[in-house]
Amino acid sequence: MTDIAAGFRALHIKGDPFLMVNVWDRGSAKMMAAMGAKALATSSAAHAFTLGRPDGGTVTRDEALAHAAEIVSVVSVPVQGDFENGFGDDPDTCAETVRMAAEVGLAGVCIEDIALPSPEAYDFDLAVERIRAAAATARALPHDFVLTARADGIMTGVYDTDEAIHRLRAFEVAGADCLYAPLPPDMDALAKICAKTTAPVNALVAGPYTAQTQAAFARIGAARLSVGSALARVTHRALFDAAQGMLEGGGFSVLKNGISSDIIDDLLT
Template sequence: MSDLGSKFRALHQPGNPFILANAWDIGSAKMLAGLGAQALGTSSAAHAFTLGRPDMGNVTRDEALTHAQDMIAAVQIPIQGDFENGFGDDPETCAETVRLSAEIGLAGICIEDTMLPSDTPYDIDLAVERIRAAAAAARALPHDFVLTARADGLMLNTYDIDEAIQRLQAFEQAGADCLYAPVPKSMADLARICRETTKPVNALIAGYTDQDLDQFAKIGVARVSLGSALARATHRVITDSMTDMIENGGFTGLGRTISGDKVDAFMTNK
């Protein structure tokens, strides 16, 4: 367990980003690991979709931990839990989420600054206290654990880039190991985040699929996460293929599939 936490931390190198591949079930975790992912993340959105629920605040902590534990048992690479707002408003709840996450073998988690299920951000003082409590819990563990602090206001349009950076800087001072503001409006804003903080920065690929890893490296990003993008890509295939079948009686959307033997090979390896 401690080795995975240390391995996960070592991957975070500003200017040399790795891909945090977000899985949504045991099978996708095995496939992503088998295809060469160095680390995995859960995805709160994609997990909710597997349960037939919408994104944002619709999965309980127990469900998220059980889901993560299943993935941990399936692969041998570090896994980060995408644990929304830490499953509660108060700082101690965030600290307890860190402790429970470490107990099941997660290498780290990320905690957002949004009062779910609304899109209202926590007051900055409370947001910082939540990260401070989570960081203290992480540092008290007997093994390494990477805490990522998220400033989600840019993605939710509840505050601007200046406040996002102010929050990330405060999260850094509170003890966060990695900083994350999903979906800045431009690569220039993302570069500014990297420039005006000192901890490793995560970039969400959503909105930047026309960029490559080298471009993220040039501006100092340490990690590129996929979020729910792969899950949504499968949903696109389902939607397009089924629409063609129902409306046109066509099956061309099913022409590009992977062989059962290849999938079976991923499922039988750990």
């Protein structure tokens, strides 16, 4: 565990971003690791989809921990837990979540500043205290552990880029190892976030950012790329299109586009 977590930290280099692929079950985790992913992460939305639930605070901490433990058990690369708001409002709960995440073998977690299931952001001072408590627990662990602090209000429209930077800089001072403001308005805003902070910055490759390249993210100083639930949504798109063709159109031609079982078997072996 020590080597895996330390190796995860070492991957975070500003201007040389690595891709951390978000997965949602043992199969997707094994496939991505076999195909060369250097690190994996859970996705709260993708996990919720597998449980037949919508995204946004519908997964419990126990469920998220058990889900993460399953993924950790089948790969040898670092895994980060997408643990939403830390599964509670108060700083002590965030700290406990970090401790429990480390116990199941995660190399790190990310904690956001949205008071789920509400769309509202935590008050600035409380948001910082939550990260400070989580960071203190992370540093007290017997091995390395990467804490990512998220300023999600920029994605939900609760606050602007300047407030996101204000929060991220405070999160860094509070002890966060990696910073994350999902889906800023544009690449210029993301570049500003990278320039105004010193800790490694994670960029979410989703929505309009899927038009960018890894080299473009490198040029603006990003250290890590993640895909959130985007890869899971691609699979749901395929499922939706195939089902629509069969159940509404009465045709089955879309099924001919499936990947060979031999390829899947090789990746899962």
